[in-house]
Amino acid sequence: MNYSLQxxxxxxxxxxxxxxxxxxxxxxxxxFFAAAALGLAIAMARLRGGAVASRLAxxxxxxxxxxxxxxxxxxxFNGLPNWGILLSPIAATLVAFIAIxxxxxxxxxxxxxxxxxxxxxxxxxxxxxxxxxxLRFVIAPHVIKTTYPALSNxxxxxxxxxxxxxxxxxxxxxxxAIEVASRTFRxxxxxxxxxxxxxxxSVVASLALALIGRVFFRVKAKVI
Amino acid sequence: xxxxxxALFTSGNIRFLLRGLAMTLTLTLAGCSIGLIFGFLxxxxxxxxxxxxxxxRWLAIAFIEVFRRIPFLVTLFLVLYTAQMIVTRAPLFxxxxxxxxxxxxxxxxxxxxxxxxxxxxxxxxxxxxxxFPRWRITLMIVLPQSWKVILPSAVSYMVMFVKDTALAxxxxxxxxxxAGKALVNxxxxxxxxxxxxxxxxxxxxxxxxxxxxxxxxxxxxxxxxRGEP
Numbered sequence: 001m002n003y004s005l006q007x008x009x010x011x012x013x014x015x016x017x018x019x020x021x022x023x024x025x026x027x028x029x030x031x032f033f034a035a036a037a038l039g040l041a042i043a044m045a046r047l048r049g050g051a052v053a054s055r056l057a058x059x060x061x062x063x064x065x066x067x068x069x070x071x072x073x074x075x076x077f078n079g080l081p082n083w084g085i086l087l088s089p090i091a092a093t094l095v096a097f098i099a100i101x102x103x104x105x106x107x108x109x110x111x112x113x114x115x116x117x118x119x120x121x122x123x124x125x126x127x128x129x130x131x132x133x134x135l136r137f138v139i140a141p142h143v144i145k146t147t148y149p150a151l152s153n154x155x156x157x158x159x160x161x162x163x164x165x166x167x168x169x170x171x172x173x174x175x176x177a178i179e180v181a182s183r184t185f186r187x188x189x190x191x192x193x194x195x196x197x198x199x200x201x202s203v204v205a206s207l208a209l210a211l212i213g214r215v216f217f218r219v220k221a222k223v224i
Numbered sequence: 225x226x227x228x229x230x231a232l233f234t235s236g237n238i239r240f241l242l243r244g245l246a247m248t249l250t251l252t253l254a255g256c257s258i259g260l261i262f263g264f265l266x267x268x269x270x271x272x273x274x275x276x277x278x279x280x281r282w283l284a285i286a287f288i289e290v291f292r293r294i295p296f297l298v299t300l301f302l303v304l305y306t307a308q309m310i311v312t313r314a315p316l317f318x319x320x321x322x323x324x325x326x327x328x329x330x331x332x333x334x335x336x337x338x339x340x341x342x343x344x345x346x347x348x349x350x351x352x353x354x355x356f357p358r359w360r361i362t363l364m365i366v367l368p369q370s371w372k373v374i375l376p377s378a379v380s381y382m383v384m385f386v387k388d389t390a391l392a393x394x395x396x397x398x399x400x401x402x403a404g405k406a407l408v409n410x411x412x413x414x415x416x417x418x419x420x421x422x423x424x425x426x427x428x429x430x431x432x433x434x435x436x437x438x439x440x441x442x443x444x445x446x447x448x449x450r451g452e453p
Binding site: 065068070071167 | 293294295296298299301305306386387390391394401404405408413414415417418419421422425426429433
């Protein structure tokens, strides 16, 4: 055991590695919002859809929440080309992440929608609100308030999960770390640096989410 | 397609995949059980109020908060490279178990903490008045009630982790996904192999997830007595 940490040797590569935070962030944002929209549609199909739509939504949720994201990603990237479907690394990543996340986000939003009591909607009707007003002033605030903590947890979870994209060749934080590590052989130093980068990114995201929740949705969230 | 299927489902290949499946379960069970024990210790330290132990408490909080914010893949590579630095030819099974332990103990600590905090403070204060030491309060008053809160969450976390262990294949650890990749490298059709691997993961994860939900429903039938009329 005669290894000494030498951060000096990777100093020149640090800006390149750390700017991998941008791909990490945009993949996280695209995945989260696309999957949240898809998840809302699935949750509505499950709750309000007909017999077929609701069965299909339940099936989709069961399939996605019980499949490992990494295996799905590998299947899309390495399995499909044999059948003539060639996906780029970033396309395979987005498809796999959005598909799997949509199942989890559908369940979160379903539990939020189900927590709205019929009495609240009745009360809104008594006050003479139309359906759009009921949605805007009664249902949406309630759903957002109850699901906000779970949604912000899932956002952080998605951000950490995007590191898997590196394994099909996406050039984000972990991908750049692997690339530079295989060139400089300073693996421990590089992975310590990106571990710190992930901690900082997720702490900032947690703080921002707590602030947004407090200001816009009246959610009192604890950060630590 | 049919030729690919019959090439995959030879008795040797099936046994190979089943060995990978058993390894996936072993990894998860070993990592998460040890993680639950360490998580309990971390939560016990974190919820303490002794001013003399403040430094240890902050260390526990730092461990929990940091390792919950590092992706499993990064933890895995860090453990792998560190192990290789200490010993040549580090046993990969233990590299995977240690990285799962680190991550799961940080998460389990939060699960245990929410369990410990679900007990009404009046009970704890009453025991403190009677001069019970803290470890006895935890062991005799808090845990017998709070395990009902802890166990379902711990089980559902473990079920979640079954799927994440697939990443360990990237460090060269033999488990289900590694077995799949090895079969692909032997020239089998990746489409057929990865679909089979996906089905195998689903076959473990789905029953376990249903068991977790059943356990949660079953244990929540009699809630903790909060001393309210």
